[in-house]
Amino acid sequence: MPKITFVQPDGSRQDVEAQTGMTVMEAAKKNLIDGIEAECGGACACATCHVYVDEAWQQAVGKPADMEEDMLDFAFDVREASRLSCQIKVTDELDGLIVAVPDKQF
Amino acid sequence: MVDQTGAVPQGAEQDIETDVVIIGAGPCGLFAVFELGLLDIRAHVIDILDKLGGQCAELYPEKPIYDIPGLPIVTGAKLTDQLLEQIKPFDPVFHLNERIDALEPMADGRFKLVTDDHRSFITKVVVIAAGGGSFTPKRPPLAGIEAYEGNSVFYSVRKMENFTGRDILIVGGGDSALDWTLSLQPIANSITLMHRRDDFRAAPHSVEKMRALVAENKLKLVIGQVKQLHGDNGQLERVTVKPKDGEELDLIANCMLPFFGLTMKLGPIAQWGLNLHENLIPVDTEKFQTSQPGIFAIGDINDYPGKLKLILSGFHEGALMAQAAHRIVYPDRKLKFQYTTSSSNLQKKLGVK
Numbered sequence: 001m002p003k004i005t006f007v008q009p010d011g012s013r014q015d016v017e018a019q020t021g022m023t024v025m026e027a028a029k030k031n032l033i034d035g036i037e038a039e040c041g042g043a044c045a046c047a048t049c050h051v052y053v054d055e056a057w058q059q060a061v062g063k064p065a066d067m068e069e070d071m072l073d074f075a076f077d078v079r080e081a082s083r084l085s086c087q088i089k090v091t092d093e094l095d096g097l098i099v100a101v102p103d104k105q106f
Numbered sequence: 107m108v109d110q111t112g113a114v115p116q117g118a119e120q121d122i123e124t125d126v127v128i129i130g131a132g133p134c135g136l137f138a139v140f141e142l143g144l145l146d147i148r149a150h151v152i153d154i155l156d157k158l159g160g161q162c163a164e165l166y167p168e169k170p171i172y173d174i175p176g177l178p179i180v181t182g183a184k185l186t187d188q189l190l191e192q193i194k195p196f197d198p199v200f201h202l203n204e205r206i207d208a209l210e211p212m213a214d215g216r217f218k219l220v221t222d223d224h225r226s227f228i229t230k231v232v233v234i235a236a237g238g239g240s241f242t243p244k245r246p247p248l249a250g251i252e253a254y255e256g257n258s259v260f261y262s263v264r265k266m267e268n269f270t271g272r273d274i275l276i277v278g279g280g281d282s283a284l285d286w287t288l289s290l291q292p293i294a295n296s297i298t299l300m301h302r303r304d305d306f307r308a309a310p311h312s313v314e315k316m317r318a319l320v321a322e323n324k325l326k327l328v329i330g331q332v333k334q335l336h337g338d339n340g341q342l343e344r345v346t347v348k349p350k351d352g353e354e355l356d357l358i359a360n361c362m363l364p365f366f367g368l369t370m371k372l373g374p375i376a377q378w379g380l381n382l383h384e385n386l387i388p389v390d391t392e393k394f395q396t397s398q399p400g401i402f403a404i405g406d407i408n409d410y411p412g413k414l415k416l417i418l419s420g421f422h423e424g425a426l427m428a429q430a431a432h433r434i435v436y437p438d439r440k441l442k443f444q445y446t447t448s449s450s451n452l453q454k455k456l457g458v459k
Binding site for chain 2: 039040043045046047048069070072073074076077078103104106
């Protein structure tokens with residue numbers, strides 16, 4: 001099972017086991033990660049599951065699709081590394097993925 | 107088909123007297139109109155959004171829902187349309203863009219509700235079908251922003267003239283941001299539109315108009331994000347921004363309009379004395395009545411042992427609520443259980459006989 005690390009704004013890290021096929025948001029919610037709200041439940045409709053993908057992983061994770069890019073307009077402090085975690089599907093290639101949670105989702 | 111502006115003309119001072127007020131026009135609130143209607147109870151429905159359908163309309167109009175009984179796949183928008191079709195015979199009165207701010211019991215057992223627009227409803231029964239609470243504009247998490255709200259920071263424009271001669275900063279890239287940029291530009295002293303990327307979701311003709319104003323130097327366009335607000339006593343003076351390509355700089359602005367979409371907040375419901383538990387309203391599972399007789403809660407907003415936040419559960423809750431509401435609205439009438447398939451009485455109400 002792929003491992004995902006969530007880094008909180010204070011630097012603390014939580015490793016969770018995810019299943020392939022679920023989204024990074026679902027892995028976060030299942031493991032009660034702070035700061036991932038996912039108000040819309042994963043419909044790419046609210047931008048409250050915003051994360052920053054660690055630099056080493058950006059290529060593997062890839063860029064947001066158009067709809068996600070539009071939705072990122074509703075997030076705060078959007079950076080190059082920004083993604084909505086409900087739109088990142090967990091695969092075996094993402095085993096070890098590191099994402100940071102923003103200070104605030106809004 | 108439905109009177110979306112309400113039965114009483116805008117600006118009327120009189121209280122609206124009715125049997126039932128439903129707070130929230132999401133799927134559960136809409137279906138409650140049907141169940142109440144079958145029992146000859148007409149409802150007024152109030153929603154903070156400018157459209158009907160609640161989360162189905164605001165969050166996922168295009169997303170398929172797979173667990174509505176009898177509809178293997180239906181989008182949020184389609185479900186809303188179908189519900190409106192279904193409740194049409196009962197002619198509900200909708201009041202959109204309004205939020206119930208106060209709810210108070212009256213001496214005669216009825217309730218008085220007051221909206222954010224200072225309109226009042228007097229009703230025998232209140233049905234809270236408010237889902238995740240009211241949709242409210244997102245507040246950018248900028249330090250100290252609260253102090254500027256209502257004076258220099260606004261999330262909507264109620265009166266255009268309040269913006270005359272001001273140095274306005276509008277933040278966002280959707281239709282609200284673009285529409286208000288275009289509307290306020292002629293009356294502003296100066297106006298800046300800021301968005302995180304040079305790509306706009308807004309209607310193409312608005313984007314074209316905006317770009318034309320930029321070319322004529324009538325509008326400043328900054329691609330970047332807000333970092334910090336500066337000012338005193340709630341009066342904004344300048345804003346530190348980080349352009350996408352470049353160093354931080356200060357913009358002169360005495361007024362800011364951030365448009366970052368909506369989020370659900372519980373809102374005034376918390377003040378209504380309903381013994382909330384973790385932002386949900388506890389109800390019984392016989393009538394879905396709250397701790398206050400006459401006030402019911404159905405759909406995602408309520409809580410009881412075994413609660414599932416499913417649209418289908420909210421439909422069931424609405425049906426049982428209606429039975430209890432009947433006893434309050436028509437205390438002298440005996441309620442006979444009937445099926446829509448066989449009752450000519452119900453079929454008449456539905457307009458099919």
